[in-house]
Amino acid sequence: MKGSSDLIQSPGTRAEDLARAADDFGHIVGSRPLGVLAARSADAVRDLVAFAGEHGLPVSARGGGQALYGQGQADGGYVVDMGALNEVRCVPEDRTLVAGAGAPWREVVRAALAEGLVPPVLPDHLGSSVGGVLSTGGFGAASHRYGAATDWVREVEVVTGTGELLTCSPERRPDLFDAVLAGLGQCALIVGATLRLVPAPDRVRRYRLYHHSPGTYFTDQRRLARDARFSQVAGQARPALGGTWDYMIEAVAPHPGQLPYEDELLIGDLDHDRDTEEIEDLSYAEYLHRMDRDERMLRATGEWDRPHPWLTLLLPEEAAAALVPPMLAEEAQQGLRACGTVQLRPLAGHTLRTPLLRRPPGELLCLLSLMRTAPPEHPDTVRRLVAANRALYERATAVGGVLHPGGALPMTPADWRAHFGPVWSQLARAKDRFDPYAVLTRGYRLWP
Ligand SMILES: Cc1cc2nc3c(=O)[nH]c(=O)nc-3n(C[C@H](O)[C@H](O)[C@H](O)COP(=O)(O)OP(=O)(O)OC[C@H]3O[C@@H](n4cnc5c(N)ncnc54)[C@H](O)[C@@H]3O)c2cc1C
Incomplete structure (x- = not known):
């Protein structure tokens, strides 16, 4: 060699x-x-x-x-x-951005916002790499309208398993393009990508809307997933007094700049607790970097460096509404109350077009992430939580749920075959050919 x-x-x-x-x-x-x-x-x-x-x-x-x-x-x-393949170049006249695979999304955001542009879908945490996110899919708060990050890729440069450096796009080597995006690095390594951009707002208004019952939360989440009043919608289950959980919708709309702002038009028909709603205006950059503060706090407390037995699932929306509240009451999930985040976000089936990005059937979907830490000095706790992930994964798949790959979950080749279902043979053929x-x-x- x-x-x-x-x-x-x-x-x-x-x-x-x-x-x-x-x-x-x-x-x-x-x-x-x-x-x-x-x-x-x-x-x-x-x-x-x-x-x-x-x-x-x-x-x-x-x-x-x-x-x-x-x-x-x-x-x-x-x-x-x-890491060193991190060059980022925005091409404003073409509304695209060319990024090295190792570029963190925060560099993508910096270069795009400098031109008043932004990728339509960004992961919440901007420290992951372009290549890493495109190899798994990439969901963000705008996914209910714009799908996954992989849905906004114009072209990728890759190295296949046979050591060929190739460029592919929907027009050029589409079979390789489809095998790479959300392809879990099975057929090629991504070395660079051209991402499509859209105009970015200067400022946004963010609403945090608390629900004391999962029923009203899911009804509102469903409503917001169906219409386009918010550019971003995310949600969380948060521990409440007495061992119960509250549910919060975080919804964001571009700020038109005029005051008074028409809050009633956006949130007047929702069923949250009006006494606890939080409304805040932010620059778009501040909003996109919202996880930076969380990361600083988690680093300061040491949580950032602990084991992370996380699990992310895509669920049919009605299955999420039925599964999440009882699951949060279970003994195995009680650690989430002390150190963890339960994320929920609406997704719309028709926006998810990347062939290898698996999703449940139907239009209304919900992404559930259990993001938690475990004490490093207790390997048994980590094992127990990984086993709980496996049990939940099995319950979820029984009701049409699908894994978001990358979680702390042991998977067998048979599980993967079931995961990819109708596109398994397409992936297997591409594997034979490219790796x-x-x-x-x-x-x-x-x-x-
Ligand atoms: C704090 C945090 C927040 C997150 N938030 C989100 C979120 O909002 N939305 C979301 O969708 N995901 C989210 N994730 C998941 C994360 O984006 C994915 O796990 C992603 O794959 C991580 O990419 P990476 O480059 O950081 O990781 P790595 O560990 O470097 O890579 C992850 C996987 O991708 C492969 N890979 C990396 N680079 C390439 C490449 N160039 N070509 C081919 N394969 C490659 C690796 O081999 C590995 O299998 C989050 C994860 C964390 C830890």
């Missing part, structure tokens, strides 16, 4: 690089690679993957390192750290 000796002697084989690549945000499973390539060019990625393919060694990309269960690790192989040595992104354990 061209440069194989460079690879073995590269600084990427330093103990701290190997240790970092053997871990992720989940801090639950760990497997050590032989080496870490700090990719400085797409050609370097191509050379490494070609070498790994020849020798049957696993290769995984690492972007922001936010995987939760080893999905980006490469046991006994190579991790390609995409015939099956070296890419083995951390998901898709294949026997």
Whole structure:
């Protein structure tokens, strides 16, 4: 292989690089690679993957390192750290932005907002990488109107498992394009992407609307998912006094700049508690960076570095309304009251067009995320929560739910086959063609 000796002697084989690549945000499973390539060019990625393919060694990309269960690790192989492939270039006249796969979404936001533009769908946390999010799908608060981040990709540059550097789009090599977006890194590693942009508002008005009963919450969530009055809608279940839960809708609308603002038009027909509603005007940049403060607090308390047995599911909306309240009352989920966040967000089926991004049938959907930490000194607690994730996943799939890949959940090849359902054979064909040595992104354990 061209440069194989460079690879073995590269600084990427330093103990701290190997240790970092053997871990992720989940801090639950760990497997050590032989080496870490700090990719400085797409050609370097191509050379490494070609070498790994020849020798049957696993290769995984690492972007922001936010995987939760080893999905980006490469046991006994190579991790390609995409961090240095982070260039971002906005092309305002074309309303697009070209990003290196390792660019964090906060860089995308910075470059796009400087031109008054923004990707229609952004993940809440802007520290994940462009490549990492496009390989899983990417949901955000605007997903009820605009689908997933993958639905707004014009073109991707990839390295296939055979070590070919190729550009693909809906017009050019559409089979590869469809195999890459939300394709869990199975057929190619993304080295760059061209994202479509839309005009960004200057300011937004944010409403936090509290519901004391899940019934009124889900009715309002359903109403907001059906109409376009808000540009962003997200929700949370929050612990309340007496062991119960409140439900909060966070809804955002562009601020037209005139006052008085017509709040009644937006929230007058909703069924929340009017005495506790919170209304706040923010710059759009402040809104998009809303998780930065949470991250600072979690880092300060140490929670950020603890194990994260998270689980995210897409549910038919009526299944969410039936499943979530009793689930939150269960013993296994009580830790969520002390250290965790329960996220709910409406999704609309027709907006989700990426073929490999699996979703339940129907139009009204709900994304449920259980985002929690576990004490590192209690591995039994982590095991118990991973088992609880598995039990909940099984209950969810029984009522039409679908996993959002990337959670802390052991999955078998049979589970993945069921997950991909009608598109499994399409993925398997693409795998045979683009990664015939099956070296890419083995951390998901898709294949026997
Ligand atoms: C705090 C937090 C908040 C989150 N919020 C959201 C959210 O709002 N919406 C949402 O949809 N998700 C969210 N996620 C999930 C997260 O976006 C995904 O797990 C995403 O895949 C992470 O990408 P990464 O680059 O940070 O992680 P990594 O661990 O680096 O990568 C994750 C997976 O993607 C693969 N991968 C990385 N780069 C590439 C590449 N260039 N080509 C091919 N495969 C690649 C890795 O091999 C691995 O399998 C959140 C996660 C965290 C920890």
